[in-house]
Amino acid sequence: MIKHRIAQYIEKEQLLTLQDKVLVTLSGGADSVALLRILLSLGYTCEAAHCNFHLRGEESNRDENFVEQLCHKLNVTLHVNSFETQAYACDHKISIEMAARELRYNWFGALAKEHDHTAIAVAHHQDDSVETMLLNLIRGTGINGLLGIHPKNGMIVRPLLCVTRDEIIDYLQHIGQEYVTDSTNLEDEYTRNKIRLKLIPMMQEINPSVKEKLFQTGSHLNEVATVYQYTIEEGKTRVRTEEGVSIQALLSEPSPSALLFEMLLPLGFNSPQIEDIMQSVIAGQSGKQFVSNQGWRVIRDRELLLIYKVGEKEENNTTPPFQLIYEEVEYTPNFSINKDKNIAYFDADKLKEKLTIRKWKQGDTFVPFGMTGKKLVSDFLTDRKFSLLQKENQWVLCCGEKIIWIIGERTDNRFRIENSTRRVMIVKLQ
Structure with a gap:
């Protein structure tokens, strides 16, 4: 019997214990109704959560009324939340399906925390897992996308993955339990429904047991994926x-x-x-x-x-991640210049305008120390074999509009110390 198989599956996958307080996601459809009835019959302490996404007019209200009556009949505490799903999707520039997913799972998590639930049970079954495999395959996926739906992900548990949609319907008919049907599941509107209503039936013409075979393949790949993922993580560390x-x-x-x-x-x-x-x-x-x-x-x-x-590198575009320390000293014949690239020396009397720090930009030029002609900063950085990231993070010290120091790299020859220098501006990078 289906209930016995689900109990064995829960134990095998270590999804739940009888000490758990389970929040059951209840849409009113056959799978979620069966999930609640089976968990209750197996002795689990359950509460239910229903989302009204207001996407199907009167059907949405019908579903809410149905689950209210069912929970009242079963003496199960019910939590209901209504969402403005279309507005959320528009505000976040995502699809309706993604909006509904984000809204419900965010709410389930908050609800579980507020009411001390230790597990959130959702009603995905074997058919859902097969459809997910095919959907991922069509969109392009790695080996993890071919595993189907996982039985457990944090607090989320899926006790019905061991049974099919047809078995769930048979179970509800056997116990005389009604359920509601979402009309959109019968429409050829969404990609998943196209897989369910068109692709899988065509595949079943070739192999009537294709759903079972695909599910078995996903199960076999789980162990392969464990080895694969271990190797991938080692590879990431190396590169x-x-x-x-x-x-x-x-x-x-x-x-x-x-x-x-x-x-x-x-x-x-x-x-x-x-x-x-x-x-x-x-x-x-x-x-x-x-x-x-x-x-x-x-x-x-x-x-x-x-x-x-994107944007991460621009966040601190106007605030340098370092400090410059300025010190002015008298120039003497025995003045010593430190060769440290993080220290720059200038003839203080040549610095006639305000000193500022900024990121270099395309078109910037300076006269590299020891040279007489101008050079593009971009060419200088390229000659230094800077990576693109290093280039993006290069700052310059300016006197007015003129660059006097590619900070940490090279000063401008026009502001160098000469025999006629009387005062020296020392700038240290910290």
Whole structure:
């Protein structure tokens, strides 16, 4: 019987104990109703949570009324929350489906904390897991996307993953329990519904047990994924540096593409983007940039892949992460100059305008110490073999509009100390 199999599955996967206080997510659909009835019959202490997303007019209110009556009949405490889902999706520039997901899981977490629930039970079943596998496969995924839905993720548990949708319906009919049907599940509107209503039936024409086989494949891949993930984490450690990913180290890995895929996919880069990034690594195309849909940027530099959040490097654009200490002294014939690059010396009488600090910008020029002609700061940094990240983080000290010091690198020859110098401005980088 289905109830016995679910009890065995809960024990095998260590999803729940009888001491848990379980929050059951209750939509009113067959799967969530079956989940609540089965957990109660197995002796678990349950409360229910229902979300009204106001997306289906009267159907949304019908579902809320149904779960209220069911919980009253079963003597189960019910928590209900109404959401302005469309407004949330618009404000956050995300899809309706993603908005509903964020809203419900944020609320479930807050509710569990407020009422001391130790687990949140959701009603995903075997069919959902198979659909997720196919959805990920269509969109492009790594090995983790082929595992289907996980039985447990933190407080979230899924006791019904061992049974199919048809088995759930049979169980409810056997015990005479009604449920409501979401009409959108019968529409060919969303991608998942297309997989459920079109793709899987076509696959079943080839192999009637395709859903069972796919679910079994996901289960078999779990152990493979454990070994794979361990190897990936070791690889990440080998290729990461403080500034980014070492290209030489990446190309020395057994499978650079797979390692790069697992590093970048969680940051919102899709498969074609990651392939393009890998191609830029192989082709040596320095300077190419890629931005993910989660706001992460990858820049292909000479020796590194620089990876950072868009805007992260601009946050401190006007506030230098260091201090400059100024000291003016008299110049004497035995004046000693320290060769430390973090100390700069200038003829104080040549500094006739206000001293300021800023980031260098394209078009900036200066006269490098020891030279007579102007040089672009960008060319100077390139000659110094600066990475793109180092270039972005380079500051300059200016006297009026003129750059007098590429801070930590080279001073301007026009402001050097000469035999006629009377006073010296010493600037120390700290």
